């Protein structure tokens with residue numbers, strides 16, 4: 001998956017459709033589902049029981065993860081929500097590319113330190 005935390009994404013479906021917000025967390029893939037936590041999207045209230053630590057109890061607002069397929073990354077170059085491609089350089093480094101304008105959106109893998117044997 002090419003979404004990284006800190007990216008700005010546009011939500012394409014559900015209650016928050018059309019919202020642009022920052023990715024707070026990218027969760028490890030589980031059962032083939034790639035999930036992310038987006039700031040202010042899919043908020044739920046957790047009700048906290050009164051306790052020593054929390055004498056008042058109360059409600060805690062918290063974002064729950066959404067499926068990564070429901071968002072598109074907003075390209076920093078053209079400002080449009082776009083799918084991402086990956087470009088692999090000859091040195092083994094990999095970078096993300098906006099599918100709409102072709103802009104390079106930064107490296108996601110560093111170049112290999114050593115040259116590949118053979119070839």
Ligand SMILES: [Zn+2]
Nearest residue numbers: 075078098101
């Ligand atoms: Zn773009």
